[in-house]
Amino acid sequence: MRTGTRIVAAAAGLMAGVVVLAACAGSAVGSSTEESGEAVDEIMIGALHPLSGANAADGQQMSNAAQMAVDAINEAGGIESLGGAQLVLEAADTRGEPETGQSEATRLIQEGAAALVGSYQSGTSANIASVAERSSVPFVMDVSALDSILEQGYTYSFRIQPSASMMGTQSADYLAEISEASDTPVTQVGYLYEQGNFGESAYQAFAAQAEQFGMTVDPAISYDPASSDLSTQVQQVAASGAQVLAVSGYYNDGLAIARAVSSIAPDLDAVFGVANGGYDQPRFVTDAPNGGENYFDANYHWDVTNEASVALSEQYEEEFGEPIRTSAVLTYDAVMLIAQAIEEAGSSDTAAIRDAIAATTYEPLVVNDGPVSFDETGQNSNASVVVMQVQEGSVLQVYPEDLAESPYLYPAPVG
Known part of the structure; x- marks a missing residue:
């Protein structure tokens, strides 16, 4: 056929x-x-x-x-x-x-x-x-x-x-679940986010949900997504003792952060994209240091x-x-x-x-927690993210388990 x-x-x-x-x-x-x-x-x-x-x-x-x-x-x-x-x-x-x-x-x-x-x-x-x-x-x-x-x-x-806040909340849930299941629970997350409304919304929602799991989000640093060098911000996260770096941004700034992490903080337990526009893209594997190996991204995805x-x-x-x-x-x-x-x-x-x-009950091709179902505001209440990770040169779905192509690796140093 x-x-x-x-x-x-x-x-x-x-x-x-x-x-x-x-x-x-x-x-x-x-x-x-x-x-x-x-x-x-x-x-x-x-x-x-x-x-x-x-x-x-x-x-x-x-x-x-x-x-x-x-x-x-x-x-x-x-x-x-x-x-x-x-x-x-x-x-x-x-x-x-x-x-x-x-x-x-x-x-x-x-x-x-x-x-x-x-x-x-x-x-x-x-x-x-x-x-x-x-x-x-x-x-x-x-x-x-x-x-x-x-x-x-x-x-x-x-x-x-x-929405941005839904993605921030679900990302915090999944990071907590993955780290706890790996017997390496996260207690401190450093967060870098682009300074627009999207980055701010994702960060605020992530931080609020992370608190429910006993995770402190500090430092939290906004940045200009047009910046080509974000090493100062990465250095602040590395100096803080945070185990995980969370990043909400776009492709070019996400890549700039990855380059800084490679030289400054390669031994973090994880770099965890939160609705990141770069870390689940096939070209990230080509452009990033070490092929972007082990980078996570919690994002909507087909x-x-x-x-x-x-x-x-x-x-x-x-x-x-x-x-x-x-x-x-x-x-x-x-x-x-x-x-x-x-x-x-x-x-x-x-x-x-x-x-x-x-009144729809449409079954989508993107990851969703059931059929599309709109609430009174028009938001799909079953909209969901999936955690992806770069493994051996491919971006793979790794969590939740029922959507996983491969088991996740955690801790996942990127150096």
């Missing part, structure tokens, strides 16, 4: 139990159905991602994945409850700019988008969410961690991934133990010549979830689609 065929089958399987589905959504005109009485040939979904600028590599993957989801649904027969209505994807370039994201979201809604997905940067998603709310059009965030986006009382915005996730990964690499990133899998999930909602609503009406999204 071709991998692409497996993806279409997986698309239908993911939605089974609610309806026989492999469909997606947008605005419409066309043939009416006996069930709904609606005349719908096509439904538009607007996808907003940074297709240019510093994050274009992720943005292009996310746009590609959105199109793959739409194609899988259409190949499997479209939206059956609307007589086989086809999905149409309109991709917009946010350029990673909140103002551009806002104007592009407005344009897509004016052109008839029945739902929006995006957008990678939290600042951009915050602006899109405000537009979606004013326009009463559902917006499903694939990647955007900032807690405050969903603290505005919005009813049309939803987030699949864990589930490598899920057959449908693996099939999607294989199809993506076959079509685009590179490994799929978790951000792209989250986009695929977001479009599939919207499709399921349209199928269940049997309507292209945005309020009906919104209500179906709010």
Whole structure:
């Protein structure tokens, strides 16, 4: 069986139990159905991602994945409850700019988008969410961690991934469990975090949860993620006597910290990424000292133990010549979830689609503690992280045990 065929089958399987589905959504005109009485040939979904600028590599993957989801649904027969209505994807370039994201979201809604997905940067998603709310059009965030986006009382915005605070809390849980199970319980953690809202939120949540396990978080140091040399901050952690260094940041600053650790503090019990944008990336293994061996990262990730996730990964690499990133899998999930909602609503009406999204029990391809289930704020309450570790040149899932490809190593000095 071709991998692409497996993806279409997986698309239908993911939605089974609610309806026989492999469909997606947008605005419409066309043939009416006996069930709904609606005349719908096509439904538009607007996808907003940074297709240019510093994050274009992720943005292009996310746009590609959105199109793959739409194609899988259409190949499997479209939206059956609307007589086989086809999905149409309109991709917009946010350029990673909140103002551009806002104007592009407005344009897509004016052109008839029945739902929006995006957008990678939290600042951009915050602006899109405000537009979606004013326009009463559902917006499903694939990647955007900032807690405050969903603290505005919005009813049309939803987030699949864990928030920054959820990732901080779960990371503290997992570090405590791993270290205690290894008979080397952590009592002191040094924490370096990028100075933006994301880093601050992850740190605050981690520190609060760590206290419950008797772990002191000290020192805690914020830094400019544009810095190329973070050795002073690493030296402060090394001098403090902390057993573990936790790091919340992005790729380049995470790599700068890894280089400093290699020369200053290689004998730490562990370097533990908390929603770190670097330590679970395949290129980190190439760029980091000692191949990044033993580095941990607790982060959202596509589930490598899920057959449908693996099939999607294989199809993506076959079509685009590179490994799929978790951000792209989250986009695929977001479009599939919207499709399921349209199928269940049997309507292209945005309020009906919104209500179906709010009530979803979608089974995602990313790691999740059960089906997607949105709370009253629009946050997926079952969103979860998984602990990954670099082992012998590969980034592997290692904890919790039911998601592990390999046992974790702890203590895990990186020198």
